[in-house]
Amino acid sequence: MTRLPISHSRPVLVLGAGVAGLVAAFELAARGVPTVVVEAADRPGGKMRRAEVGAQSFDAGPTVLTMRWVFEQLFAEAGLNFSDHVPTRAAAILARHTWDRPEPAGNCLDLHADAARSAEAIGQFAGAAEGRCFLRFCAEARSAYRALEHSFIRAQRPSMPGLVRRIGARQPADLLAIRPFETLWHALGRHFRDARLQQLFGRYATYCGSSPFDAPATLMLVAHVEQEGVWLVDSGMFGIANALERLARERGAQFRYGARAERIVIDAKGVCGVELAGGERLPAGAVVANADAAALAQGLLGEAAMAAAPGAHRHARSLSAITWLLHAPVTGFPLLRHNVFFSPDYRAEFADLFRARTVPVHPTIYVCAQDRGADAHVAAAAPGNPERLFFLINAPADGDRADSRIDADQAEVRVFDALQRMGLQVDRHAAPMQRTTPMHFAQSYPGSGGALYGSASHGWRASFQRPGAASKVPGLFLAGGSVHPGPGVPMAALSGRLAVQRILAQR
Numbered sequence: 001m002t003r004l005p006i007s008h009s010r011p012v013l014v015l016g017a018g019v020a021g022l023v024a025a026f027e028l029a030a031r032g033v034p035t036v037v038v039e040a041a042d043r044p045g046g047k048m049r050r051a052e053v054g055a056q057s058f059d060a061g062p063t064v065l066t067m068r069w070v071f072e073q074l075f076a077e078a079g080l081n082f083s084d085h086v087p088t089r090a091a092a093i094l095a096r097h098t099w100d101r102p103e104p105a106g107n108c109l110d111l112h113a114d115a116a117r118s119a120e121a122i123g124q125f126a127g128a129a130e131g132r133c134f135l136r137f138c139a140e141a142r143s144a145y146r147a148l149e150h151s152f153i154r155a156q157r158p159s160m161p162g163l164v165r166r167i168g169a170r171q172p173a174d175l176l177a178i179r180p181f182e183t184l185w186h187a188l189g190r191h192f193r194d195a196r197l198q199q200l201f202g203r204y205a206t207y208c209g210s211s212p213f214d215a216p217a218t219l220m221l222v223a224h225v226e227q228e229g230v231w232l233v234d235s236g237m238f239g240i241a242n243a244l245e246r247l248a249r250e251r252g253a254q255f256r257y258g259a260r261a262e263r264i265v266i267d268a269k270g271v272c273g274v275e276l277a278g279g280e281r282l283p284a285g286a287v288v289a290n291a292d293a294a295a296l297a298q299g300l301l302g303e304a305a306m307a308a309a310p311g312a313h314r315h316a317r318s319l320s321a322i323t324w325l326l327h328a329p330v331t332g333f334p335l336l337r338h339n340v341f342f343s344p345d346y347r348a349e350f351a352d353l354f355r356a357r358t359v360p361v362h363p364t365i366y367v368c369a370q371d372r373g374a375d376a377h378v379a380a381a382a383p384g385n386p387e388r389l390f391f392l393i394n395a396p397a398d399g400d401r402a403d404s405r406i407d408a409d410q411a412e413v414r415v416f417d418a419l420q421r422m423g424l425q426v427d428r429h430a431a432p433m434q435r436t437t438p439m440h441f442a443q444s445y446p447g448s449g450g451a452l453y454g455s456a457s458h459g460w461r462a463s464f465q466r467p468g469a470a471s472k473v474p475g476l477f478l479a480g481g482s483v484h485p486g487p488g489v490p491m492a493a494l495s496g497r498l499a500v501q502r503i504l505a506q507r
Helices: 019-030 069-077 115-126 128-153 160-170 172-178 184-191 195-208 217-227 238-250 293-297 303-308 346-356 408-421 438-444 489-505
Strands: 012-015 035-039 050-053 056-059 088-090 093-099 108-112 230-233 254-257 261-267 270-276 281-283 286-289 320-328 330-332 338-342 365-369 387-395 424-426 433-436 476-478
Touching: 012 019, 012 270, 019 035, 019 069, 019 238, 019 489, 050 320, 050 433, 056 387, 069 489, 093 195, 108 115, 108 195, 115 128, 115 195, 128 184, 128 195, 128 217, 184 195, 184 217, 195 217, 195 338, 195 346, 238 254, 261 303, 270 286, 286 489, 293 303, 303 476, 320 408, 320 438, 346 387, 365 408, 387 408, 408 424, 476 489
Parallel strands: 012 035, 012 286, 035 254, 093 338, 286 476
Antiparallel strands: 050 056, 088 230, 093 108, 261 270, 270 281, 320 387, 320 433, 330 424, 338 365, 365 387
């Protein structure tokens, strides 16, 4: 299709103030492009959301920042220092892990930012041989990341043949490192004998809402990403959204909150505007749709825009979640900032999620104690004092289905019973608690059914089925965690940058 130049006389409209939309707006405004952001909610952030329960404010989405270089480069190209606007602290301990097993003694493992310390801790936990296996695993993860950083992660949407050519021309040996045809679970079986370690590193698949039994071994690269640094944002992850919005405004971008885009207006030449709920029409030289690709494919932004993401609604959905926010005292288990309480049977857990499509009988539980530091030497809250707690379990993305088998009340009982069994007592009746379910996420992110990561990353084709920044509709560009290069705060940010690259190339 012939690409028409983007109009200079009309602004670029960015639909959605999630991180991808904010990054796109910031970069466009920094380059002098008139930009208007349209957001249905009353604040920026999208899934990187803040929630208030009583007098307390919580991170209610992502809780850490990785791949900080994405934002450092974005800010540096605008003549700014990221750290001046978003202060962060490196996490010394990535997470504390424990298992729902009869023998709790010695059943706890901390993973450190320093690989050598993690190897030592794993050696003490599961034997010296497993510690050495961890270092070999990290080396393979580093090779996978090195192979894909420029050829896939930073690149406009590649194909498998193009990716093979690009990697093979530069470093043929790296082709072996990405392992797209092997499952993550199988790869972990090659590296570790201890089932608990397989479970721990298999959790990387859930970072993109997928199952370790179906996701490609390529996802082991997450281990390298974490070794490169995990940061806590002093103001909470929402601070990133605040900084991007403020800086975009300073450079001339406009923001319309409480404004829901109902239809992308497309004429014979391509995109020409956006119609809001209520009938107001905004002119546009181009549109960046920071929405779930499935929403476009289902016609939720107009029938003409469906061609921008054909078939996206037919791909298997990634996971959703049930979360609880609570300001309450805890006793027993020595929480750090990030804690994972693993289920006794991982295979059964993912069979429940993806096959039975129900909340697992024994879910893995993530607990973020947001008033604690990610360091074993940071003092816990004084006994009896309440602290901010964020609990999360995976759930099927069936929030828009009448036959959904999601029972959030039953899940809540199971979660807090399991935590008590593993040593953590939570006084969940001490204060108001906010619960968010796949039904809530489905309402907040139309077309997704509550899926938090776009389509599931199952099989080698999945990564190449995500739409790229440029669509088949002239003037319509895509961004967000459901498009290339994938979900997560830094990847979504990169998608916003890739959309801007495409727009600027046509102006």
